[in-house]
Amino acid sequence: MFQGLSEKLQETFKRLRGKGKLTEDDVNEAMREVRMALLEADVNFKVVKDFVAKVKERAIGSEVLESLSPGQQVIKIVNEEMVALMGGVSSKINISSKPPTVILLAGLQGAGKTTHGAKLANMLKKQGKHPLLVACDIYRPAAIKQLQVLGEQIKVPVFSLGTEKPVKIAQESIRQANSQGQDVVIIDTAGRLHINEELMGELRDIKSAVKPQEILLVVDAMTGQDAVNVAESFHRELGIDGVILTKLDGDTRGGAALSVKAVTGCPIKFAGIGEKMDAIEPFYPERMASRILGMGDVLTLIEKAQSAFDEKKAKEMEQKLRKQEFTLDDFLDQMQQLKKMGPLSSILEMIPGMGKQLKDVQINEKDMAHVEAIIHSMTSEERRKPVIIKESRKKRIAKGSGTSIQEVGRLLKQFEQMQKMMKQLTNNPGMGMLGGGKG
Numbered sequence: 001m002f003q004g005l006s007e008k009l010q011e012t013f014k015r016l017r018g019k020g021k022l023t024e025d026d027v028n029e030a031m032r033e034v035r036m037a038l039l040e041a042d043v044n045f046k047v048v049k050d051f052v053a054k055v056k057e058r059a060i061g062s063e064v065l066e067s068l069s070p071g072q073q074v075i076k077i078v079n080e081e082m083v084a085l086m087g088g089v090s091s092k093i094n095i096s097s098k099p100p101t102v103i104l105l106a107g108l109q110g111a112g113k114t115t116h117g118a119k120l121a122n123m124l125k126k127q128g129k130h131p132l133l134v135a136c137d138i139y140r141p142a143a144i145k146q147l148q149v150l151g152e153q154i155k156v157p158v159f160s161l162g163t164e165k166p167v168k169i170a171q172e173s174i175r176q177a178n179s180q181g182q183d184v185v186i187i188d189t190a191g192r193l194h195i196n197e198e199l200m201g202e203l204r205d206i207k208s209a210v211k212p213q214e215i216l217l218v219v220d221a222m223t224g225q226d227a228v229n230v231a232e233s234f235h236r237e238l239g240i241d242g243v244i245l246t247k248l249d250g251d252t253r254g255g256a257a258l259s260v261k262a263v264t265g266c267p268i269k270f271a272g273i274g275e276k277m278d279a280i281e282p283f284y285p286e287r288m289a290s291r292i293l294g295m296g297d298v299l300t301l302i303e304k305a306q307s308a309f310d311e312k313k314a315k316e317m318e319q320k321l322r323k324q325e326f327t328l329d330d331f332l333d334q335m336q337q338l339k340k341m342g343p344l345s346s347i348l349e350m351i352p353g354m355g356k357q358l359k360d361v362q363i364n365e366k367d368m369a370h371v372e373a374i375i376h377s378m379t380s381e382e383r384r385k386p387v388i389i390k391e392s393r394k395k396r397i398a399k400g401s402g403t404s405i406q407e408v409g410r411l412l413k414q415f416e417q418m419q420k421m422m423k424q425l426t427n428n429p430g431m432g433m434l435g436g437g438k439g
């Protein structure tokens, strides 16, 4: 996610931090680079202009330039302004005090509407709600089937009346929810390739018929500024309460994430980060800014851990992280647990300072069996204190596990890096880059 932008900004900041004292010229130069990086990331040009002007205005004050760590102060300002740009706080969905809460999903074809209707239902179900999915996309025959298949997968009922009029389907679905005790109704509507009057007319009709508490627009992050333009049009024509930004997992640039709120005034409420049913996250501007600036996203990491592990395990992990009592046995255990949280690369991205180091820490999921064999060939003392493993022990372990001395060495090195990373994580939660000032 956002690698391109993230790398460029981190380069700029590294240079800033490297200087003991900053002049106005240094700030101007850095801001030129930030501006370029944002434009290349396809952030709306007006948003970039305002953003850079704001940061510059705050950064050139004497308080910053004459402070002990001006570079870090500037980074802090960029972080704060970036959080503000994305709306500041995280926005929740409006749950009606009188059930059912009606959520209307709108968007162009292929944006991920149907998938996210189901993901949303799955998420709400986990929070104890009883959702009903409603198939109002009557033009694409496969859409109804697709929703039914997903509904079955997540065990959420799907309401459909075939190719009946969408307004009627929506109205009937609410009647059904009322009679069967479903407290959230999620309506999947038809998309089109482009915005047109027919589409907007239909959405307006459904809106006035069912009066949704929440109209969420689903847009594809990978389309960058197009996504922002689509959001602007939908907001003008229909009025939306928030955006679900999908396919963020494939978005290396970040232009839509950074522009939607500033351009449309509508917050991004959820982010889609993969095709699976659990690949949805509430959108937290603060965490997103942290990720973009390479400060990691420890909070999301911990939440993911909590949902992937049972509570006892999660507590154990937290304890071990805090006390930095992390042995090779835990390493093995963690690697297996981490695998449950999704692709390792996306997990490691959330750890402060890891974006760059990732290139050196290659945890190949296919090597798991070897890792397991190597650790199993160690004595329990060796697992607790791997520093005692010198050449002769390495040789014995390699032989015992049917691997090579190089592989054993590599694993020990990875473990050492993992310990370092854990230390960073516990010492500077969320502030990997601001703390310490080391490049």
Ligand code: GDP
Pocket (backbone or CB within 6 Å): 107, 108, 109, 110, 111, 112, 113, 114, 115, 116, 191, 218, 246, 247, 248, 249, 250, 271, 272, 273, 274, 275, 279
């Ligand atoms: P709709 O036409 O708006 O209903 O779009 P769909 O829900 O059918 O999604 C279109 C395609 O995008 C499908 O192949 C989905 O699996 C894929 N997709 C949806 N959301 C995401 C996401 O967050 N990440 C990724 N990688 N793929 C997604």
